[in-house]
Amino acid sequence: MAFITESQLRALLPQGLPNPFRLSGGDRLTPAARDFLRDRGIPVTEAPVVSSSGEARRHKPEADIPVGVSNRHIHLSEEHVRLLFGQGHTLMPMKALSQRGQFAAHETVSLAGPKGMIKNVRVLGPSRGETQVEITRTDGFLLGIQPPLRLSGDHADTPGIALYGPKGLVVIESGVIVAKAHIHMSPADAARYGVTHGDRVSVQTHGQRPLTFGEVAIRVHADFSLDFHIDTDEANAAFLQQGDYVSISAGGSDAAWAKG
Structure with missing residues (x-):
């Protein structure tokens, strides 16, 4: 097995890249090489692997999907931004996130549950129509709540929590999830x-x-x-x-x- 790099693909450009680009013999593309082909609209195909019995089987899929690890965070409605940070307050972007238009804000809040509190929970922007808190199952043990595993926006039968900001307190009746x-x-x-x-x-x-x-x-x-x-x-x-x-x-x- 060999890794094919972006530099190797660029060296092939003068003579023309195969379209589609066919991998064989267990060869794999580096992430940059795969992006290089994708940007040029060149699909990648993989030759079947032949087992010792002579039967063709599928190649192991290539690891080309980047991982985004999300720490606990909160999405706030515009109303709750005002209540927690003051009238007329607008979330201040600190760092752009991987998804277009999304950002980690400078603002943080504290979460308070029946058994404990977690401070400095990052707010993500922009504001949304409804407040949603995303924590881990481990965080739930610390806070004393058991949020279900849900996709964003599915708040039915989810627990609530108290949110503390520099200008006020908000208690939400639902909206705490472990993100699926x-x-x-x-x-x-x-x-x-x-x-x-x-x-x-x-x-x-x-x-x-x-x-x-x-x-x-x-x-x-x-x-x-x-x-x-x-x-x-x-x-x-x-x-x-x-x-x-x-x-x-x-x-x-x-x-x-x-x-x-």
């Missing part, structure tokens, strides 16, 4: 992977502790950038960190793919 692992994709990415919005897939990690994440939701939008979104509990369990790469895997069977 998902992959953000653009429509072009979705077409490349053969999935649609709402599909569920299995994701394989390839680090020190290889794990398979099941029931990973596909989220497709024109503004989305490719990103496998997990929380810190999940990242720690799989020995993953921001910027690592994973692959969509059917585990040798199409049964790992589900619609809806």
Whole structure:
């Protein structure tokens, strides 16, 4: 097996790159090389691997989906921004996030549950129509609540919590979740992977502790950038960190793919 780099692909440009670009013999592309081909609209195909019995089987999928590790955070409604930080306050961007238009704000709040408090929880912007708190299961034990595993925006039967800001206190009746692992994709990415919005897939990690994440939701939008979104509990369990790469895997069977 060999890794094909972006530099090698650039060296082939004068004589023309194969279209589609076919991988063989277990060769793999580096992430930069795959981006290089994708930017030029060149699809990648993989030759089947032949087992010792002579039977063709599928190649191991290439790890080309970047990992985004999300720490606990909160999305605030405009009303709650005013109540927590003062009338007329606007969230101040501190750092752009991987998804277009999203940012980590300078503002933080404290979360208070029946058993404990977590201070300096980062607010993400821009403000939303409804406040949502995303924590890990471990955070829930500390706070004394048991938020369910949910996709963003699904607040039915979720616990509430008290939010403390520099200018006030807000108690929400619901909206605390543990974010379900998902992959953000653009429509072009979705077409490349053969999935649609709402599909569920299995994701394989390839680090020190290889794990398979099941029931990973596909989220497709024109503004989305490719990103496998997990929380810190999940990242720690799989020995993953921001910027690592994973692959969509059917585990040798199409049964790992589900619609809806």
